[in-house]
Amino acid sequence: MHLVFLGSLLLVLSVTTQAQSNYIAILGGGGEPKGESTIFDGDLKQLTRFAKDSPNWKKTISFNGGHTKTEQILMEETGTKPEELKGFTKKSFEEIISSYEKKIISGEMKSGDQLLIHINTHGATRSPENEKSHNVSTAEGTLQNYDTLGGHTVSLDRLKKLTDLAAQKGIKLAIIDLSCHSGNTQNLANKNTCVISGTGPNHYGYNGSSQTFAAQFNSKLKKGKSLEDVYLDARSDFTDLSFPMISTPHGMDVQKLLYDEVTPYLYSYDPKHDKLTPWLEKTVAGEQYCHIDENHQKFVNQVESLLKISTMAEVSKAIEGFKKATNDYESYLRQLQKDMEKAGFPILNNKSKFCADIPKEYIKRLGKSQECMTYSNKELLTINFDNIVASFSESLKETKLPYEKAQYKAILLFLEKAKIAKSDLLKAHPNLANIEKFWQDYPERQNKTLLFGYAVSRSLQKVYSILYKKSAALGPNPCRDFVL
Numbered sequence: 001m002h003l004v005f006l007g008s009l010l011l012v013l014s015v016t017t018q019a020q021s022n023y024i025a026i027l028g029g030g031g032e033p034k035g036e037s038t039i040f041d042g043d044l045k046q047l048t049r050f051a052k053d054s055p056n057w058k059k060t061i062s063f064n065g066g067h068t069k070t071e072q073i074l075m076e077e078t079g080t081k082p083e084e085l086k087g088f089t090k091k092s093f094e095e096i097i098s099s100y101e102k103k104i105i106s107g108e109m110k111s112g113d114q115l116l117i118h119i120n121t122h123g124a125t126r127s128p129e130n131e132k133s134h135n136v137s138t139a140e141g142t143l144q145n146y147d148t149l150g151g152h153t154v155s156l157d158r159l160k161k162l163t164d165l166a167a168q169k170g171i172k173l174a175i176i177d178l179s180c181h182s183g184n185t186q187n188l189a190n191k192n193t194c195v196i197s198g199t200g201p202n203h204y205g206y207n208g209s210s211q212t213f214a215a216q217f218n219s220k221l222k223k224g225k226s227l228e229d230v231y232l233d234a235r236s237d238f239t240d241l242s243f244p245m246i247s248t249p250h251g252m253d254v255q256k257l258l259y260d261e262v263t264p265y266l267y268s269y270d271p272k273h274d275k276l277t278p279w280l281e282k283t284v285a286g287e288q289y290c291h292i293d294e295n296h297q298k299f300v301n302q303v304e305s306l307l308k309i310s311t312m313a314e315v316s317k318a319i320e321g322f323k324k325a326t327n328d329y330e331s332y333l334r335q336l337q338k339d340m341e342k343a344g345f346p347i348l349n350n351k352s353k354f355c356a357d358i359p360k361e362y363i364k365r366l367g368k369s370q371e372c373m374t375y376s377n378k379e380l381l382t383i384n385f386d387n388i389v390a391s392f393s394e395s396l397k398e399t400k401l402p403y404e405k406a407q408y409k410a411i412l413l414f415l416e417k418a419k420i421a422k423s424d425l426l427k428a429h430p431n432l433a434n435i436e437k438f439w440q441d442y443p444e445r446q447n448k449t450l451l452f453g454y455a456v457s458r459s460l461q462k463v464y465s466i467l468y469k470k471s472a473a474l475g476p477n478p479c480r481d482f483v484l
Contacts, residue, residue, distance in 0.1 A: 021113045022057045025096055028121035028179075029064035030088045031137025031151055037069040039207045040120050043178070044070065046218035047118060048077030054223060054484070057116075060099075061085075062092040065139020087139045088121065093154045097162055104165045111170030114482060117159065120214060123179025124149040126201060132157050134184040134201075136177075146180065146204065146273035156185055167192040174227055174482045178214040180204040182245075183259075189247030194479035196231050199242035200259055203266055204273060206240035213238040221484060228479040236465050241266045241453045243460075248480065249473035254464055257306075261299045265329045265456040269446025276449060284337050284345045296330050307466055318462040325459040329452040336445070344432040348378040352421055356413035362406040371410035373418070380422040381432060389415050 026047060032038040044063065051059055061080060064070040065087035074080050086092050103109040122137035125147050135153040137143050144150030159175060166173035167190050174194040177185040183201035198205040198214050206212040210219075216234040231246050238244075243266055245255055267276035304319050340346075355372040363369050375383070389412060396408040426432055 024057045024116040025060045027119045030139040031122035031143035033142045043214045050221040062088045114172040116174045118176045120178040123181045126184040132187045163193045191476040195247040197245040211239040213244045226480050227482045248477050249475040250471040253471045253473040254467045268449040268453045284340045321459040325455040343434040343438040351376045354414040354417045356410040359406050362403045365403045385419045
């Protein structure tokens with residue numbers, strides 16, 4: 001009996017001391033235009049240095065798609081041979097995720113093992129009706145829009161099955177999503193899955209500088225540190241307008257308090273990707289700004305009261321910095337909204353539908369009885385209808401098909417109706433003529449929002465850190481349990 005017991009004990013010791021296996025997938029670099037490099041190269045260099053310094057991690061790389069300098073980083077830092085370079089495509093993404101799922105199911109990847117999925121590419125906003133997370137760009141095409149992307153994409157919802165399998169088998173899974181709108185990926189978190197997002201669901205992420213959150217996070221990846229530690233270190237020292245998120249109980253507690261309220265203060269004007277103007281137009285059109293001052297003050301008071309509970313030495317300075325930064329931006333937004341109201345913005349989003357009948361003999365062929373188009377007042381004021389009319393008039397002259405002629409004639413009729421509506425709109429609301437002047441001055445004025453936004457971002461870092469440390473939220477913490 002004694003010998004049998006000893007043998008069992010040795011067997012148990014053998015099993016429990018079996019080495020933990022670590023896996024890392026480096027994915028992204030998609031959506032970039034043709035050229036030698038991508039905007040992700042600096043962050044990639046930091047990440048691949050961690051990979052190089054961690055030879056025990058089993059690496060899978062699917063990054064980029066034909067940028068020579070980016071490929072050079074991958075080869076120099078990871079030892080990848082030219083023929084082994086694998087671009088980030090829909091096919092490669094599917095193959096990689098499927099291979100990890102098979103490893104878990106087969107038992108090759110076992111309880112206690114760690115799998116890190118690191119994604120840095122362009123990211124889209126979320127479609128709440130059919131998405132849990134969001135889409136990100138692959139290297140098969142160039143993004144066309146910083147919100148909807150366009151080009152070629154994959155959905156990170158594909159990771160949901162992997163998160164479920166990891167939870168079932170006790171695999172420590174981490175998803176690092178540094179793309180724009182990556183806060184949506186927080187929806188994939190569970191008791192075994194740590195999710196760290198480079199920004200919130202409504203905001204852009206930033207690359208191309210050593211001071212962005214993405215660069216700071218990648219540079220702080222060090223052996224022996226937990227992902228929670230890396231996140232908190234990086235979150236306390238970055239310079240951009242993102243709002244990084246983490247799926248720990250403390251993180252969700254603080255993010256729930258702060259995120260929605262500070263959302264507009266992290267917007268700024270940019271001709272390529274402007275989130276602030278639509279937000280301002282919406283608040284002015286709905287007259288929401290009448291109550292914003294009051295709501296803002298309630299929010300600031302709430303944050304101040306929570307911060308005062310802490311005994312940390314820097315609390316007073318954090319409170320004053322946060323109050324000044326948000327109050328300054330708040331005042332500027334109020335002035336912009338007054339200028340917009342004066343220029344006639346509250347009725348810009350009102351819409352009108354314009355239709356013209358199709359001749360009866362062509363209804364069956366065209367599959368419709370009318371040609372219609374809906375225009376907002378903003379579109380009526382900004383669309384050059386004369387150019388559109390000229391284009392369709394030319395098409396009408398060129399076509400020899402009777403049903404096409406009927407269609408073009410109907411289109412020209414509703415365009416004429418729209419032109420008349422534009423003239424009537426300006427007669428009824430002469431102040432709308434000021435909108436052209438408003439837009440001329442708008443870019444210069446909106447550049448100020450960048451400075452206001454940076455001030456808010458810096459003040460938030462101190463506030464977030466204090467609130468995170470004082471949070472009493474309970475529950476599993478897979479980000480703390482995931483140790484590099």
